Amino acid sequence: MTKAEVFYFSYTGTCERIAKFLGTNLNLPIKKIKPPRLPYLAWLALSFIPRLPIPSKASLPQSENLILIFPKWTINCPPITYFYLLCKKRGVKLNKILLIVSYGGFREEPYARHYVKKFKDLSDEIKLFLIKKKETEEKLLSLLEWIKKNLEI
Numbered sequence: 001m002t003k004a005e006v007f008y009f010s011y012t013g014t015c016e017r018i019a020k021f022l023g024t025n026l027n028l029p030i031k032k033i034k035p036p037r038l039p040y041l042a043w044l045a046l047s048f049i050p051r052l053p054i055p056s057k058a059s060l061p062q063s064e065n066l067i068l069i070f071p072k073w074t075i076n077c078p079p080i081t082y083f084y085l086l087c088k089k090r091g092v093k094l095n096k097i098l099l100i101v102s103y104g105g106f107r108e109e110p111y112a113r114h115y116v117k118k119f120k121d122l123s124d125e126i127k128l129f130l131i132k133k134k135e136t137e138e139k140l141l142s143l144l145e146w147i148k149k150n151l152e153i
């Protein structure tokens, strides 16, 4: 069993870039959370509805630790809310969860804190790393070090 898995949801490719960078550099499995295809305006509207899950293709975490990368969407990211509910329903318990939130530049803190609180149902130890979209490339190495430190790898 690997030390952790990298799960991600990405709509425009930023979180996918982060997931692939981390998975490749740390030699960890990368797993995609795949919602149905919807146009941008539909996602934008859905992202305003609190706690709404949208059923998505996702496997369950198999390792003791989870790295989860997803975008900041208004007040709700329905594929991630679905993934959280799926894990909760299946009784997933993890040692540590490292949440990485990619954002454009607007109200990322309360959004991220909201997900930290949710994921506490699955683990006693949640860590958060916020990464601004336009600083992604320059922050990748410090993110990698942060993961290594937190997972002791």
Ligand SMILES: Cc1cc2nc3c(=O)[nH]c(=O)nc-3n(C[C@H](O)[C@H](O)[C@H](O)COP(=O)(O)O)c2cc1C
Binding pocket: 009, 010, 011, 012, 013, 014, 015, 016, 043, 044, 047, 070, 071, 072, 073, 074, 075, 102, 103, 104, 105, 106, 107, 108, 132, 133
């Ligand atoms: C539906 C939608 C809503 C968004 N809402 C916000 C927002 O409220 N605040 C913000 O900083 N960025 C917002 N963004 C921008 C994304 O968080 C940012 O572009 C992120 O890097 C996208 O990651 P991705 O390329 O992996 O999809 C939104 C993007 C989408 C598609």
